[in-house]
Amino acid sequence: MYVVIMGCGRVGSSLAAGLERLGHEVAVVDRDPQSFRRLGPEFRGRQVVGEGYHREVLTEAGIGKADAFTAVSSGDNSNIIAARVARETFGIERVVARIYDPKRAAVYERLGIPTVATVPWSTDRLMRMLLPDGVATAWREPSGTVAVLPLPVHEDWIGRPIRELEEATGARVAFIVRFGTGVLPRPDTAVQAEDTVYVAAVSGTVSDVTAAAAAPPQEG
Known part of the structure; x- marks a missing residue:
């Protein structure tokens, strides 16, 4: 698969590394070029500087041939806008957005954008362990x-x-x-x-x- 990831924080960089280990092609988009240092020297995919909800940035990242897209930046609004652009403009079927606010997550689910609500998910994981x-x-x-x-x-x-x-x-x-x-x-x-x-x-x-x-x- 070819996967485009918006956000090269701890989650995005870890996801990119994990996908590459499984043999998938990856492109990572982030507005801060310094963030790509998290990918490490072994990363072979594309690194695109820019806002992940801009069409030209996504085009540079190869969204046209992508099989999946995920938005895992630190901003809920940026994530959902980028996810909608990927789904509605470029026709990507596998789209997932990370959302911090669980109330927003419910709204976006009704729009047909699968979300990972970070706080409730983390809370449940901790409870299962405790x-x-x-x-x-x-x-x-x-x-x-x-x-x-x-x-x-x-x-x-x-x-x-x-x-x-x-x-x-x-x-x-x-x-x-x-x-x-x-x-x-x-x-x-x-x-x-x-x-x-x-x-x-x-x-x-x-x-x-x-x-x-x-x-x-x-x-x-």
């Missing part, structure tokens, strides 16, 4: 409002219908992994031993949801 298995989120939508997480359940929930678990936790059961296969449950689907139950919950309620599932069901 917290016990099954507590941290497996996925969070771009605004950070809804999280999907594997939910450890008390053994007394085995044999109980999903609707009772939802009522007790206030969360929605998104799917179950049963014997290694994903299952979309019905309200009357019973929880079985060895099931991994994934629920969708509003951010800020994860601790309450986890505590409710860890307790035995309350009769009546």
